[in-house]
Amino acid sequence: MPKRFESTNPHTGDLIETLAPMTAAALEQALAAAADQAPAWAKQGISERCDLLRAVAKLLRERKSALARLMTLEMGKLIAEAEAEVEKCALVCDYYADNAESQLADTSVASDASRSLIAYQPLGVLMAIMPWNFPFWQVFRCAAPALAAGNTLVLKHASNVPRCALTMEALFRDAGAPPDVFQTLLIDAKTAEGVVADARIRGVSLTGSETAGRRVASIAGEHLKKTVLELGGSDAFVVLEDADLELAVSTAVKARFMNAGQSCIAAKRFILVETIADGFVDAFKAAIAALNPGDPLEETTTLAPLARKDLREILHAQVEASLGAGAALVTGGQALDGPGWHYAATLLDKVAPGMPAYADELFGPVASVIRAKNADAALEIANDSRFGLGGSVWTADKARGEGFARQMACGCAFVNGMVKSDPRLPFGGIKDSGYGRELGTPGIHEFVNAKTLWIG
Known part of the structure; x- marks a missing residue:
């Protein structure tokens, strides 16, 4: 004991x-x-x-x-x-x-x-x-x-x-x-x-x-x-070329940074079709910049600390290893000064195979952007994971979205919505x-x- x-x-x-x-x-x-x-x-x-x-x-x-x-x-x-x-x-x-x-x-x-x-x-x-x-x-x-x-x-x-x-x-x-x-x-x-x-x-x-x-x-x-x-989990958040980008970006911020990113079903891999990738990243960066770290008891705080010091150390090591392997730092990437275990809201672009941000679960406020040539490539990337908990796809065509979601290798797939658990629906992974x-x-x-x- x-x-x-x-x-x-x-x-x-x-x-x-x-x-x-x-x-x-x-x-x-x-x-x-x-x-x-x-x-x-x-x-x-x-x-x-x-x-x-x-x-x-x-x-x-x-x-x-x-x-x-x-x-x-x-x-x-x-x-x-x-x-x-x-x-x-x-x-x-x-x-x-x-x-x-x-x-x-x-x-x-x-x-x-x-x-x-x-x-x-x-x-x-x-x-x-x-x-x-x-x-x-x-x-x-x-x-x-x-x-x-x-x-x-x-x-x-x-x-x-x-x-x-x-x-x-x-x-x-x-x-x-x-x-x-x-x-x-x-x-x-x-x-x-x-x-x-x-x-x-x-x-x-x-x-x-x-x-x-x-x-x-x-x-x-x-x-x-x-x-x-x-x-x-390392849930895929797939954005196709016909998606409502404003809705996708606003949901992406919540899906990645709620609970300081410490959720198995948080969106972690943002897989963007190339034609909309630059616009999404720019808007995502701006939305992330608006997050306010601080005392989680204060209503004005919108980014919580990590739960333990060792968790922050592990997360930062994953970020550093991904940057060393060629990922691009868009914003964040460091522990915040002061007491407690706060970490900056972080956005990594140009994430690729061989990086922790691609293959591993990053349990904290770090979003990984992976660019895909088209929808078929996006699906292949989404399923290129040893995890299979949840995933989401964003498109103006609901029928297309359902077809895509059915092919995602995970326990729960959402179309134009943030992955979440619901008492009425079974929850789990593969x-x-x-x-x-x-x-x-x-x-x-x-x-x-x-x-x-x-x-x-």
């Missing part, structure tokens, strides 16, 4: 609080309690489980200001974005409270039986391993369907957002959740590996890095456990972006036993 978990303000670099990790005895008690609670929670009527989600949604909205401030202080996101995140968590609770009963209803199937059907039953105790970049939303998009389906959940959150993790546990408790239905485990990554292997854990949902995903999948596979992995789906009906079906019943 680590000596402590540190909650630090990314804007100032100041330490807010240190928290002690769980002892081995406390961890064992938590796992035993989750396993003991699982049968009773599974037998609870689905309407009662959905009532809990409604109560949680109500508390989220009542406490939105305080919860948003907590996120901003501990993770660094803009206060308006934090408030929107709390509301989105309430929405996913509402969605499953309203739809879980029909999503989990028995499905009748014609067969040689007098009656045959599929029943959807919970697996037991699930483990959620979640990242820091959306400290509430990532947890809730996993927890809401998991709990509605009748599973209990233990959360191993990122080590730099321990106060958010404990606050969510308290939120479920205050909403009336039965004891031990939702628990936070303050443990390190090595200890978490042991929890993944524990026989009481029947499934694992991880959102995080490729490295973490491969490790968890390996351990879970050895122990024959279901996993859902949402890993990195290739090195992971597997499985969250949200929508597929999301609630990931961690249930689709049991065949045959009655002769």
Whole structure:
């Protein structure tokens, strides 16, 4: 176990609080309690489980200001974005409270039986391993369907957002959740590996890095456990020659720099058809120049800091390596002076294969422009990635856009819109972006036993 978990303000670099990790005895008690609670929670009527989600949604909205401030202080996101995140968590609770009963209803199937059907039953105790970049939303998009389906959940959150993790546990408790239905485990990554292997854990949902995903999948596979992995992304933002450039540019700024660019589904590779590339880059540069870095608690701030010092160092090394390989610096490209972990909004042009800005995920406020001869070349570039999370295409012809989007190698493709998650739609990736789906009906079906019943 680590000596402590540190909650630090990314804007100032100041330490807010240190928290002690769980002892081995406390961890064992938590796992035993989750396993003991699982049968009773599974037998609870689905309407009662959905009532809990409604109560949680109500508390989220009542406490939105305080919860948003907590996120901003501990993770660094803009206060308006934090408030929107709390509301989105309430929405996913509402969605499953309203739809879980029909999503989990028995499905009748014609067969040689007098009656045959599929029943959807919970697996037991699930483990959620979640990242820091959306400290509430990532947890809730996993927890809401998991709990509605009748599973209990233990959360191993990122080590730099321990106060958010404990606050969510308290939120479920205050909403009336039965004891031990939702628990936070303050443990390190090595200890978490042991929890993944524990026989009481029947499934694992991880959102995080490729490295973490491969490790968890390996351990879970050895122990024959279901996993859902949402890993990195390097989403393509493809602009064709007939696109509405004003709309595309304004959306590009939000799609790349929201959450200081720290999002798996942020647009990262801006693939521009050559005929409109110069105009797009000029307008994009001007829009980026209008971003205002500063205190994320201030409403006038429009560019947040990075969440940790090491993340800024990694990002800057990627930028420097790309420039050394021939990329052109349009604007930015440096850490900002002052306390905290701010980084300048950066635009790189003439990005090409062999550069980190082309092949890797740049998790911060850096946009990479890749120029394409035509639409066919743009599609080839878009799919020339080991990632496959999301992507978007911009064109005046919706039918053309849909045809292009269908050929994009990713889990979600948008036409004339920013890639985003929506409780009503399944979300997830392919290739090195992971597997499985969250949200929508597929999301609630990931961690249930689709049991065949045959009655002769």
